[in-house]
Amino acid sequence: MTSFPWLTLLWAVPAVGGAIVILLPAALRNLAKWLALAVSLVVLAITVVLLVQFEPGGEPYQFVENYRWIPSFGTGYILGLDGIALAIVALTAVLVPLLLVAGWNDVADQVSWRGRSVHAYFALTLAVEAMVLMSLVALDVLLFYVFFEAMLIPMYFLIGGFGGAGRSKAAVKFLLYNLFGGLIMLAAVIGLYVVTAQSNAFEPGTFDFRAIAAAVSSGAFVVNPAVAHLLFGGFMFAFAIKAPLWPFHRWLPDAAVQATPASAVLMMAVMDKVGTFGMLRYCLQLFPDSSAYFRPLIITLAVIGIVYGALVAIGQADVMRLIAYTSISHFGFIILGIFVMTSQGQSGSTLYMVNHGLSTAALFLIAGFLVSRQGSRLIAAYGGVQKVAPVLAGTFLVAGLATLSLPGLSPFISEFLVLIGTFTRYPVLAVFASTALVLSAIYILWTYQRMMGGPVKVGNDRIRDLVPREIVVVAPLIALLIVLGIYPKPALDVINPAVTHTLTTIDQPDPVPQMAEGPTR
Template identity: 70%
Template sequence: MAPLLTALWVAPLVGSAVVAALPANRPLAAKYAALGVSTVVLSIVAVLFARFSPSDPHYQFVEKHSWISSFGASYIVGLDGVAMVLVVLTSVLMPLLLLAGWNDVERPNIYLGLMLVVESMMLVALVALDVLLFFVFFEAMLIPMYFLIGRYGGAGAPRAALKFLLYSLFGGLFMFVALIGLNLIAGTFDFRAITAAVSPGQFTASPAVTHLLFLGFLFAFAVKAPLWPLHTWLPGVAAEATPATAVLMMAVVDKIGTFGMLRYCLQLFPGSATLFRPFVITLAVIGIGYGALVAIGQSDLIRVIAYTSISHFGFIVLGIFAMTSQGQSGAALYMVNHGLSTAALFLIAGFLVSRRGTRLIADYGGVQQVAPVLAGTLLVAGMASLALPGLAPFVSEFLVLIGTFTRYPVFAVCAATALVLSAIYILWLYQRMMTGPVADDNRKVRDLVPRERLVVVPLLAMLIALGVYPKPALDVINPAIAQHLAERFEHHVTNAG
């Protein structure tokens, strides 16, 4: 069988070198080359998805080669249903982000090359079945993201990029120490071998050591997600980075944090995850309410969207640690739906800011009269963000709340109050910016051009399609959840209850 998973991440990595090597005075060639590379990656994913068997809960397309045999590290990659849907999300969003950032920089070859590097590293992290291999690319993607934020963003971008890097490296340090401890105990970095030992209780570490290892992994993923109160780097990055970079961060890269919780924290340390789940759920619910409340009080359009993402990440973490099949399936689907809704909302806001030159909500008013398509698409994206029935986030949010309610009804009720808060910040935002008389400085705001519509329309179409008929995505996710997660620690949950 062809090594499709290796080709999946090698293609954008090689493509990034080609794009970066193109002459700086040929920006159009770099743009089309990057778009072509992302299309190739999307084609490989289409083949993988067509060959993927949803009914098979085991890892598929597995490749294994010797890497650093002296301490049990191998190049092992494979796909389960959760990783599959996130691979699809990454490959679908990348061409759209390249189109959205078509005119972000004058000499885009390095900029576009860095975006392809991030895509490559993201894909490796999603398909890695060796914990060390995952960690290497989990940390390595910080470097291209740092330059994408700091070099190509606004005036405050260097400071925001440094804060992002320091937070992430600090979190990664804890995971690195935990990784060493895990290897000393297990004698391997093979994820499948370790989980096979964990399930029948053959993992020989004491509970105290296991708890420390779990917390090391959890801390790194909580920074990346980000989970309250480790979120403070995100609003600055969102406000200062280019819109395409900010979406790449919030819609794609940050999913590695929640994906890591779902795969590594729960499967490697089910007993510790069960012990600490009330604590994590508490942080998640606080994050849900905090993100929504702070979003209401923002005067900066971009920061509103950033804080809504913090609230949404709280829902994802809540679903993961509810430790029910419905909650975890909802969390996995929420990762996809949040990626689509945030991409749509943020990119449309970015198009508007680029026309008007200001992020302040008070500077707008009456935009729907001069740019009706822009206003209409912003409204649909906003309705998706507040989980309106019929749009994709509603399904995932509903599953998370139902899955949480069966074990933690009080937490579920508290989280549900965020639905009211999200309606406040989205509808109030739209009312202030889009309705009413046209402000004098807004009369020359242009509507979406064909390139921008080519970016926005597929996102909105996917939000509607997954909102009306989420079954194809859930059919891929559910077997993996049942096999690798819910059944693995059901006895831990029962004993803890």
């Protein structure tokens, strides 16, 4: 494997690019936009290189970079990429340029930013991208934690500085929830170091994820079960808030509705994936026994979240809030697939992270384009849009059908794998989770009928169709939903070996099918 520092370049390019954007003179607003877009496209190009050079059947972690950072604390600058992280890195690299184009005209100069609103908006978006990418490639627990928490700051300013009328309250709510989770996780990170320092397996203590996971898997590093449960709880609590898992979801609807559509998608489709990624990497591999111990509780909460999110979505009058609640339901599916601990479930969950990002981005952005034209988020304010803006209505329908996991569109494959993986261990819970298929059809089709169908309501006759800039955003998302729905093999070829490695590390083989005995002769 090449020794070129691709992973450092991956996160440093948007970090440095964001710093340059914010330092540009205030009058160079257009240059700030184009420079930010160019930086995001460079990140996409680096990701393509990683995809081409990645060997699915090779080492579990590739493109590894390992440098001493604070040796006395057993922490280092350790980066590496497995198939699970690569899938989410690819999602991030694809979405960010599209989100920058989608939010091209969302920001006007505001007094509070001293004429630099455009610079700040685009620089903060690149900052979130940099920190998400760093979190995905970090193989040092402390390094991961630093960027897991740091990404909250630029996201806070994106919500609070550029959102709607209730942006300040939503931003504070977002920050407090996630900072509290991060505080609990910090205690668990420190506790993990202490128990490694007390173990004979490490001299001194360490934050090296690979070393700890390998020692746990081999039995060389054994933690008292009560201590392990507490440490697992600290990590899981932070990830459950970030994901979010019901009932830790209360911050999400307000933040999603008050942020600009592009920032809301950045939060739901990109940043929140770090929470479910953390469950797969850190909760399962560092604390396999605790993960199995708490598995019934977590998957029960996940199923409740699946049904709850779908039911509440049906009753929403605000289209943006409706889409936010659908994400809570989808995150329930992702977490369910992770903790049933089967190869189908975890492969489906990882693919679901990608597919949810694509479908939610498409649906939320198209709804945002519509709201920007009419000025209202209320579903009742619309009607007959398909007659005056057929392309907008058609793409909204395709994105909505993807959200309800229609066969032929990419979320169907991932949802199907999650349900199959769940059924092999928990058939009753799989049946309950399957009810979301019916509920999602209700909230999507009913919403489409009310907003896009019927006679044209007064005021809607002036709604114009998607313009070329908006088509540039929507077309790649629709194309990916269709392509991955018809041919998901390239994505699964990257994901499956990493899932197999995870399940082998935590010693969780797939359940053996029970064959009914026939009559003897």
